[in-house]
Amino acid sequence: MGALTLRGITKRYGTVVACDAVDLDVERGEIHGLLGENGAGKSTLMRILLGLETRDAGTILRDGRPVTAGSPREAVALGIGMVHQHFSLVEPLTVWENVILGDTGRIRRSRACAEIHEMSQRYGLPVDPLATVASLSAGERQRVELIKCLRRDPAVLILDEPTSVLTRAESAELFAVLRRVVRSEGRAVVLISHKLAEITAATDRVTVLRHGRVVFRSATAATDVAELARQMVGREVADAAALGLIPAAPHVPEKAQGDPALRIRGLTAPGLTGIDLEVRPGEIAGLYGAEGNGQAQIGDVLCGLVTPDAGTVEVGGVPVDLRTPGALHTAGLGIVPEDRHRAAVVPAMSVAANLTMKDLGTRVWLDRRRLRRRARELAAEFGVVATSLDAPLSSLSGGNQQRVVLARELSGDPRVLVLAQPTQGLDVGAAEDLHERLRRCAHDGMAVLLISTEIEEVLGLADRVLVIASGRVAGELHAAEATPEQLGMLVGGGAG
Amino acid sequence: MNLLDDLGTVLSSSLRLTAPLAFAACGEYLAERAGTLNISVEAMMLGAAFSSVAVAGATGSATTGLAAGVLTGALIGLIHGNLAHRLTINTFVVGLVLNALVLGLTSFLIAGATFGSRPPQRWPLLLLPGIVLLTWWLVERSRWGLELRAVGENPRAADMTGIRVGLRRRQALLWCGALAGLGGAYLAVGEVGSFNQNMTAGRGYLVIAAVIFGGWRLGRTLVGCAVFGLADALRLALPALGVTLNSQLLIAAPYLLALLAMVLFATRHRRPRALGKPFVRQEP
Ligand SMILES: Nc1ncnc2c1ncn2[C@@H]1O[C@H](COP(=O)(O)OP(=O)(O)OP(=O)(O)O)[C@@H](O)[C@H]1O
Ligand SMILES: [Mg+2]
Numbered sequence: 001m002g003a004l005t006l007r008g009i010t011k012r013y014g015t016v017v018a019c020d021a022v023d024l025d026v027e028r029g030e031i032h033g034l035l036g037e038n039g040a041g042k043s044t045l046m047r048i049l050l051g052l053e054t055r056d057a058g059t060i061l062r063d064g065r066p067v068t069a070g071s072p073r074e075a076v077a078l079g080i081g082m083v084h085q086h087f088s089l090v091e092p093l094t095v096w097e098n099v100i101l102g103d104t105g106r107i108r109r110s111r112a113c114a115e116i117h118e119m120s121q122r123y124g125l126p127v128d129p130l131a132t133v134a135s136l137s138a139g140e141r142q143r144v145e146l147i148k149c150l151r152r153d154p155a156v157l158i159l160d161e162p163t164s165v166l167t168r169a170e171s172a173e174l175f176a177v178l179r180r181v182v183r184s185e186g187r188a189v190v191l192i193s194h195k196l197a198e199i200t201a202a203t204d205r206v207t208v209l210r211h212g213r214v215v216f217r218s219a220t221a222a223t224d225v226a227e228l229a230r231q232m233v234g235r236e237v238a239d240a241a242a243l244g245l246i247p248a249a250p251h252v253p254e255k256a257q258g259d260p261a262l263r264i265r266g267l268t269a270p271g272l273t274g275i276d277l278e279v280r281p282g283e284i285a286g287l288y289g290a291e292g293n294g295q296a297q298i299g300d301v302l303c304g305l306v307t308p309d310a311g312t313v314e315v316g317g318v319p320v321d322l323r324t325p326g327a328l329h330t331a332g333l334g335i336v337p338e339d340r341h342r343a344a345v346v347p348a349m350s351v352a353a354n355l356t357m358k359d360l361g362t363r364v365w366l367d368r369r370r371l372r373r374r375a376r377e378l379a380a381e382f383g384v385v386a387t388s389l390d391a392p393l394s395s396l397s398g399g400n401q402q403r404v405v406l407a408r409e410l411s412g413d414p415r416v417l418v419l420a421q422p423t424q425g426l427d428v429g430a431a432e433d434l435h436e437r438l439r440r441c442a443h444d445g446m447a448v449l450l451i452s453t454e455i456e457e458v459l460g461l462a463d464r465v466l467v468i469a470s471g472r473v474a475g476e477l478h479a480a481e482a483t484p485e486q487l488g489m490l491v492g493g494g495a496g
Numbered sequence: 497m498n499l500l501d502d503l504g505t506v507l508s509s510s511l512r513l514t515a516p517l518a519f520a521a522c523g524e525y526l527a528e529r530a531g532t533l534n535i536s537v538e539a540m541m542l543g544a545a546f547s548s549v550a551v552a553g554a555t556g557s558a559t560t561g562l563a564a565g566v567l568t569g570a571l572i573g574l575i576h577g578n579l580a581h582r583l584t585i586n587t588f589v590v591g592l593v594l595n596a597l598v599l600g601l602t603s604f605l606i607a608g609a610t611f612g613s614r615p616p617q618r619w620p621l622l623l624l625p626g627i628v629l630l631t632w633w634l635v636e637r638s639r640w641g642l643e644l645r646a647v648g649e650n651p652r653a654a655d656m657t658g659i660r661v662g663l664r665r666r667q668a669l670l671w672c673g674a675l676a677g678l679g680g681a682y683l684a685v686g687e688v689g690s691f692n693q694n695m696t697a698g699r700g701y702l703v704i705a706a707v708i709f710g711g712w713r714l715g716r717t718l719v720g721c722a723v724f725g726l727a728d729a730l731r732l733a734l735p736a737l738g739v740t741l742n743s744q745l746l747i748a749a750p751y752l753l754a755l756l757a758m759v760l761f762a763t764r765h766r767r768p769r770a771l772g773k774p775f776v777r778q779e780p
Binding site for chain 2: 052071072091092093106
């Protein structure tokens with residue numbers, strides 16, 4: 001008897017069928033991988049389990065008993081816990097306050113702290129109970145989420161894209177903890193991820209969804225990354241980087257000539273010291289480093305979120321005044337920031353409005369018909385799946401929201417394009433499309449700066465790799481000489 | 497006259513003028529920490545001022561009058577809470593409507609009634625320290641307060657942990673209503689001893705200003721209330737001290753001061769992140 005059995009779960013949003021008669025069996029003691037392209041219905045399925053969404057049809061069985069959670073609180077009582085795609089911690093509160101949030105009864109700080117301490121030890125999740133969540137790194141927050149979730153003793157633990165913001169080491173640590181949880185405590189884990197290498201390494205069985213339907217089921221040992229990718233997107237995926245594999249042959253850079261299109265000199269800001277870098281037209285420069293070494297800050301500066309203390313940014317040889325809002329955009333720099341939710345989209349506005357936000361024309365009034373046509377073209381070109389272009393952006397799946405940002409920034413045909421973690425949350429098919437598109441853009445003379453923590457992505461795409469460590473550029477390698485070992489050494493060397 | 501005497505008079509009257517603001521500010525502070533922004537504090541205070549005088553006049557008991565004021569404030573809080581956090585009508589619109597409604601209603605009712613004047617009752621001042629401490633404890637130390645803060649900062653996260661966001665906000669508004677009601681009732685029954693049309697005269701807005709430039713900290717909020725109280729007391733004392741200034745201008749003084757204070761001290765630093773934002777469960 002499965003710990004969790006779903007039969008015929010169906011959910012519609014208007015004309016979109018998010019889940020179409022989904023059957024899923026999750027056994028005690030296994031890590032079950034749930035895969036699917038963007039908008040396949042994975043998050044929706046899990047939200048139904050958790051009582052955040054009602055289903056149109058179907059049954060949910062916990063240990064063979066039919067159950068329905070009407071709210072997250074009821075789900076907890078049923079032994080279902082979830083770590084969400086976007087963190088669900090209250091930032092200004094401390095760790096222990098977050099952990100006991102949702103309990104009942106008197107608050108006992110010392111007891112909560114002791115309990116957290118004990119759990120940290122047991123699961124190998126070091127965390128300071130008295131720290132404020134806002135001051136924690138993504139990896140530490142994830143630990144807090146896990147402790148919070150495990151403390152309620154769930155029989156079934158759901159993780160929705162838990163590693164998208166984690167470093168490689170943090171991910172490995174997470175999976176070690178999950179193993180322990182599953183093996184020694186007999187819990188069941190459902191793991192949603194777009195990183196196929198991770199899925200094949202960490203799970204026992206996999207289920208693949210496409211357009212809301214189950215299209216493939218297998219024991220993980222009996223399948224491989226290529227087959228999973230094919231099942232997910234319905235075609236062969238050849239791009240190694242998209243699959244999360246180190247490219248077999250080193251990348252052969254094209255000859256980039258001319259004066260740099262983007263030149264950063266002595267850029268100093270909180271978390272950054274004296275960054276110098278140049279990107280020439282026609283090349284993809286990779287900026288690689290472990291999470292938390294300053295990539296996010298560079299992105300923030302180029303977005304205009306942070307004004308640097310010192311340094312200059314030149315686009316096409318012309319210095320840009322970073323204090324003027326939109327100056328970089330006007331100068332011809334397109335950017336896909338890392339934290340898209342905070343910096344790149346207006347969740348409550350329509351998909352169409354978000355797509356055309358930077359392309360409103362120069363007249364006083366808006367040419368609505370032209371904007372709609374433009375939005376429709378972009379949505380089609382980048383494969384944005386939405387119930388309608390007038391639906392709020394927040395109703396899109398995580399990956400589809402990313403596509404909206406990419407579509408908008410790439411469509412402006414900028415001279416320089418800066419992308420931070422562009423494939424985060426994208427399915428393998430979309431990642432491959434994006435990689436192809438970037439190569440084409442560079443080929444056509446665009447200067448591309450790719451900020452990434454994924455070594456495969458950098459090796460597969462960049463003509464030149466700059467390594468950033470502790471807010472400084474620690475080294476530079478040409479594609480031909482860049483190997484994982486070399487990069488690893490530079491990353492570690494700078495940090496130590 | 498003796499300068500020390502004058503100073504004493506001004507200080508004691510400023511304390512008494514601060515108290516209505518301070519009671520209401522305790523309520524509004526808690527409500528804003530829960531993420532609700534209710535300009536209906538003004539309505540709560542004014543409605544309570546009226547009902548407390550009416551009930552005190554009818555029963556002859558100031559205590560009953562005060563209780564009626566508290567209930568009136570709580571009732572307005574309940575109405576605001578249900579309109580804004582159950583039916584999710586825009587909280588500013590609800591506040592505006594309630595303020596206009598209560599002003600109109602009390603003006604109409606007072607025109608046809610005479611409650612007379614009663615001697616002021618200052619003893620409710622003694623409640624103030626206890627209420628300040630209780631508010632602090634509730635917000636910072638109780639589970640209820642922890643949940644309120646979570647709801648004010650990140651309602652979505654709170655919802656996912658199983659906290660009922662709308663319910664917590666309605667409860668916060670109830671508390672706010674009761675305390676703003678106490679403030680209004682104290683102003684009428686405790687201080688003045690009668691009701692005049694629009695007698696709160698925007699004190700509710702001063703309370704909101706105090707919470708904002710107090711940076712959503714209770715202590716600073718109360719200091720803000722004291723500054724307004726002092727300004728008010730000075731305004732009343734100036735003619736007696738022989739200083740003549742345009743009286744209309746003087747009436748505007750506390751509000752000018754509020755504006756100045758906002759410009760100088762307002763920090764958005766500790767502002768509850770979901771302040772004034774309605775919560776509807778959806779979004780993947
Ligand atoms: N509240 C909503 N209103 C309308 N449509 C919705 C809503 N929530 C989800 N959808 C639609 O349902 C489909 C499935 O979305 P879901 O978030 O489950 O995808 P997903 O598999 O998690 O994708 P991703 O990998 O991008 O996170 C999408 O097409 C999405 O647009
Ligand atoms: Mg999702």
